Amino acid sequence: xxxxxxxxxxxxxxxxxxxxxxxxxxxxxxxxxxxxxxxxxxxxxxxxxxxxxxxxxxxxxxxxxxxxxxxxxxxxxxxxxxxxxxxxxxxxxxxxxxxxxxxxxxxxxxxxxxxxxxxxxxxxxxxxxxxxxxxxxxxxxxxxxxxxxxxxxxxxxxxxxxxxxxxxxxxxxxxxxxxx
Numbered sequence: 001x002x003x004x005x006x007x008x009x010x011x012x013x014x015x016x017x018x019x020x021x022x023x024x025x026x027x028x029x030x031x032x033x034x035x036x037x038x039x040x041x042x043x044x045x046x047x048x049x050x051x052x053x054x055x056x057x058x059x060x061x062x063x064x065x066x067x068x069x070x071x072x073x074x075x076x077x078x079x080x081x082x083x084x085x086x087x088x089x090x091x092x093x094x095x096x097x098x099x100x101x102x103x104x105x106x107x108x109x110x111x112x113x114x115x116x117x118x119x120x121x122x123x124x125x126x127x128x129x130x131x132x133x134x135x136x137x138x139x140x141x142x143x144x145x146x147x148x149x150x151x152x153x154x155x156x157x158x159x160x161x162x163x164x165x166x167x168x169x170x171x172x173x174x175x176x177x178x179x180x
Contacts, residue, residue, distance in 0.1 A: 004029065045078050053077055075099060075127050079134050087138040095138070099131065106150060116143050119150035 005013050005022040012018045042052025050070055056077045057064060064073045079099055089109065096105050100120060108117045116139055120128045132147040139145045157165065 045074060045081060048074065056081065072127060076130050079130050083137075092135070092138050095134065096131070099127065099134070105131070114143050115146070117146045117148075119148055121150050 003022065004025045005019070008018070008022075038049050038051065042048045042055070045053075045056065048056070053070060053073050056062075057073065060077065060080045062076055062080065064076070068076075079095070082095060082098070093107070096107065096118070104121045106119045109115075110117075116135070118131065118135060120131055128147065128149055135145055135147055
């Protein structure tokens with residue numbers, strides 16, 4: 001954004017009082033510009049600010065946990081915001097893709113045994129409960145639905161040495177998102 005002084009004629013740009021006014025107006029205009037950008041961002045859940053998510057949580061009567069991150073709050077709002085009928089397998093896949101990402105889950109539907117098994121990746125671990133609620137709400141009542149975490153497997157850890165892995169406990173290696 002250009003300085004307000006650049007819009008003035010040169011004669012008043014050099015006056016000390018006007019320079020002071022310009023400095024204050026530039027700060028105010030910068031603040032207004034920031035608020036306008038936030039208002040535009042808040043129109044879309046995926047890029048909404050803290051205030052935008054809080055507004056939608058209030059509309060949906062969601063209460064965030066004290067330790068929820070903006071991303072997990074956004075996830076909850078997005079899952080509830082897109083609640084609409086009819087619920088089909090294709091809609092379930094789209095919702096899971098939207099919430100967990102295309103590689104953020106695996107899903108097995110066994111039509112003969114009426115079971116649906118969904119494994120959520122470790123990277124979306126905090127969202128497992130939200131996925132569980134959404135799937136139980138969308139799935140037909142005659143399906144046995146299981147939603148669980150997809151734990152890390154040996155093939156994912158074999159590229160690390162034992163010395164590198166020694167710093168972690170077994171539970172951490174299996175369940176946590178490791179930063180190696």
